[in-house]
Structure formats: C-alpha cells, structure tokens
Amino acid sequence: MGRAPCCDKANVKKGPWSPEEDATLKAYIEKYGTGGNWIALPQKIGLKRCGKSCRLRWLNYLRPNIKHGGFTEEEDNIICSLYISIGSRWSIIAAQLPGRTDNDIKNYWNTRLKKKLLGKRKQSNMISRLSITGQEPKNVNGEDDNNYNLQNMSSAAMERLQLHVQLQNLQNPFSTYNNNPSSHLPKLSPLQQKMIQTLNSINENENILMQQNYSSTPAPSDLEQGYDQALSSLMKTDEVLVNSDVIMGKNRGVEPGSGFIEEEFDDLINNKTSGFLPTEAEFDCFKEMDHGSKNINLAWLSNEFDTNSGSSNSWGPENMLHQMYQEYATGYSMQRQS
DNA sequence: AATTGGTTCAACCGCGCTCAC
DNA sequence: TGTGAGCGCGGTTGAACCAAT
Structure with a gap:
C-alpha cells in the first residue's frame, strides 16, 4: 500500500502561479502566517493548490528579501566550498547565503556553475593529455x-x-x-x-x-x-x-x-x-x-x-x-x- | 520566417524525517 | 512504542525562452 496523497490530486491546480494566486497567498501569510499547517492553508484561503505547492511558492518566490539571479563571485566561492565539503545539501548551502533559496542555488549549480568548472577542466585536460603522454595508450x-x-x-x-x-x-x-x-x-x-x-x-x-x-x-x-x-x-x-x-x-x-x-x-x-x-x-x-x-x-x-x-x-x-x-x-x- | 537544439528555472514528485497522539 | 500526518529536502520535469541554422 502506498502513501496517502497529501491532497486531492484531481481538484488541485498545477503549473505556473497566476498573479492573483500569488497575491492571495502573500496577503494571507503576511497577515496571519502559515498557521503551522501548509496542507490546510489553501482550503482556508480558497486556493485550488496543494499545500506543498503553496509552501514552495512562498519559500522560493513570495517570501520577502528573496534574491533571484545575479550570483556574485563570492557567492560562487561559497557554493563551491560548501559543495566540496557537504555535497548537494542545498538547504544548508542556502542557509549561508542570505536571500538565496535552495532551489535557486541548486538550479544555478546544475545549469551554470558546474558547467563553468567542468568546461575549464575539460579544456585543460585535453591539452594536458596531448602534452604529457605524447603517445597513444x-x-x-x-x-x-x-x-x-x-x-x-x-x-x-x-x-x-x-x-x-x-x-x-x-x-x-x-x-x-x-x-x-x-x-x-x-x-x-x-x-x-x-x-x-x-x-x-x-x-x-x-x-x-x-x-x-x-x-x-x-x-x-x-x-x-x-x-x-x-x-x-x-x-x-x-x-x-x-x-x-x-x-x-x-x-x-x-x-x-x-x-x-x-x-x-x-x-x-x-x-x-x-x-x-x-x-x-x-x-x-x-x-x-x-x-x-x-x-x-x-x-x-x-x-x-x-x-x-x-x-x-x-x-x-x-x-x-x-x-x-x-x-x-x-x-x-x-x-x-x- | 521557420525550425531545431540548447538553456534556464519554476514547479512537481517522492521519500525520509519529525512529532503529536 | 507504534502510527500517521505534515514538513522539508533533493532530484527531476517540462514550458518558456534564446540562439543558431
């Protein structure tokens, strides 16, 4: 027997959030807080959304002081250092970067930072291989x-x-x-x-x-x-x-x-x-x-x-x-x- | 202008953990 | 102590966008 679903999948909206939904959620949380129960929250405010979806939207987008994009070199360094030490613990890494969300850092790492590092490496390895071995294996x-x-x-x-x-x-x-x-x-x-x-x-x-x-x-x-x-x-x-x-x-x-x-x-x-x-x-x-x-x-x-x-x-x-x-x-x- | 392939990122999914009962 | 609901996390997906052809 599988786990019970957290919400009625048939009656919840999925996909991108509309400005109206954002406004509703933001206004409610700013006024009353989450009430400690994300699952019950969407019903309270009349949103046809899963509670988990509301939580994610709030944490990753609507929450105050969220920064998007424009990672600085210092932030890059911190992400790299922490990734070396602890791996893909994005929430912990995000805790060291005020205003950044785990999702944002994860996306940034997977789409840009990793490629940036690997790109350098691959290029230098190609050169090293030719210059160091000088012969076929x-x-x-x-x-x-x-x-x-x-x-x-x-x-x-x-x-x-x-x-x-x-x-x-x-x-x-x-x-x-x-x-x-x-x-x-x-x-x-x-x-x-x-x-x-x-x-x-x-x-x-x-x-x-x-x-x-x-x-x-x-x-x-x-x-x-x-x-x-x-x-x-x-x-x-x-x-x-x-x-x-x-x-x-x-x-x-x-x-x-x-x-x-x-x-x-x-x-x-x-x-x-x-x-x-x-x-x-x-x-x-x-x-x-x-x-x-x-x-x-x-x-x-x-x-x-x-x-x-x-x-x-x-x-x-x-x-x-x-x-x-x-x-x-x-x-x-x-x-x-x- | 249309098509194709690559990139980005918001959102979803599923699982492990925590905690109240 | 066991159970189940809810939370939080990391991995994955897919729509939107962009650049190259």
Whole structure:
C-alpha cells in the first residue's frame, strides 16, 4: 500500500502561479502566517493548490528579501566550498547565503556553475593529455589501443571525477597538482580560508602515509589508512583524470595486468572503508558556521563520511572511487578475455 | 520566417524525517 | 512504542525562452 496523497490530486491546480494566486497567498501569510499547517492553508484561503505547492511558492518566490539571479563571485566561492565539503545539501548551502533559496542555488549549480568548472577542466585536460603522454595508450599486449583507459570509464564517472578534482583545485589553490594556480583564485573569506587550512592539514597527514607502502602488499595495520590514501591520491592527482595510468599502476612502476589493481583496490575498497571518519577537531571550522542554525552540526558531517550510511552522497569520494574501480575492473576483465 | 537544439528555472514528485497522539 | 500526518529536502520535469541554422 502506498502513501496517502497529501491532497486531492484531481481538484488541485498545477503549473505556473497566476498573479492573483500569488497575491492571495502573500496577503494571507503576511497577515496571519502559515498557521503551522501548509496542507490546510489553501482550503482556508480558497486556493485550488496543494499545500506543498503553496509552501514552495512562498519559500522560493513570495517570501520577502528573496534574491533571484545575479550570483556574485563570492557567492560562487561559497557554493563551491560548501559543495566540496557537504555535497548537494542545498538547504544548508542556502542557509549561508542570505536571500538565496535552495532551489535557486541548486538550479544555478546544475545549469551554470558546474558547467563553468567542468568546461575549464575539460579544456585543460585535453591539452594536458596531448602534452604529457605524447603517445597513444597501449593495451596489455603492448599494442596501440585508443579504447583503453579512459573509455573503460563511463562519461558520467569521468565527469564526476573531473568535477571533484576541479573543485579540489579551487579549494586547494596552491596544490602542486594545479597547473595554473593563479588562474581561478577568488578572494576567500576567513571562514573559507580556515576550511582550506583544516582540510590541507588532514591531507598532509595522509600524504606522509601515502609514501610508505605502495612498493609492497600493505600490511593489515597499514590498510587502516589505505582507503584514505587512495582517496587522497585520487583527489590530489590531477593526472588521474587525464590519463588513468596512475590508477592502473604505471606511475608506480607497475604495469597493467600485474595484479596491482585487483589486489590493492580490492583490499582498500572491500575491506577497509570504516576508518574514514574525521574527528570533531578536524571539523572545528564548521562549528563557526553554526550561527544559531540548527541545520549545521557535526552529525551531518559525520554522516557524510559514514560509508555504511545508505544516504551517503553519490558524489562522495568513496562512491566515486568505488564506481571508478568497478568500471575499470569491467574494462580490465574484458581486456583479459579478448 | 521557420525550425531545431540548447538553456534556464519554476514547479512537481517522492521519500525520509519529525512529532503529536 | 507504534502510527500517521505534515514538513522539508533533493532530484527531476517540462514550458518558456534564446540562439543558431
């Protein structure tokens, strides 16, 4: 049995709101408030609308002090920074931008900001690929194989990875992996600077661990950090997007087909994903964002990194890494069979 | 001028969460 | 403690608009 509908679908109007409907709703709410019950509100004021529709119209359009369009560069930066940290939690992001609605930010991100970032990335990757590799990729038999590497991943997975690293570069502008550090360096607020500082210090610790155990099979105790290392490596290594040789072990002196991927990634992904939980201290900076907003607390930050949570964001590094590996593994297995 | 393809954004949908009973 | 109504959120849709051909 499905959920009972919130209203009588047959008797409610759908589609764009008329000026008269807007005026009716606005006048009532300004005078009496919502009364704490959106479902009952439209009947009270004689609107043939679903209560949810009224709520949405009020919150996204009629509410006082709503801003539409004209996002500033500073707002862009805040959206990017928060998206890196928390993903598509539009309501939380909107809470940090007075006058902006979650719907507006979501639309702005999906239609403009994301494309702006990806556009830059794709262009620079095309150039990097030509200038860095300087040769066609080889398959396991040492033959030229244009379908190898990149095409083993779906374009969707590639796009998510590209975006993630592009955002990482924005967040970590002095990274040595950033080819052009000054090209997109917006002025950052003190809060953003502190967020970056905190995340950089976490990444530095991961880098130290990274240098220790790629030359041999990791010991069980080292695997505790293994997943972190893979994530850190992925997010910091621009080349992984341009040429998946890194994923395949070439840059570590391991040829594709040697078993590196199957063994190490399997360990990293299937056995050790539970250690990726930041401490409260690591997220002190976020506490500053909680200017009385009940929406921001450490609980949702922790959930973001809880790989057991069914609600984890599909853009999260764990999922990206996992999907990337799965797609590689599929291509890899097909290569071996053929 | 007509057509086509791409973009934008308001609005809808469905699901998870909260809270009163 | 269980249940259901309402709320809030994120993903998706589709009409309107715009630009290119």
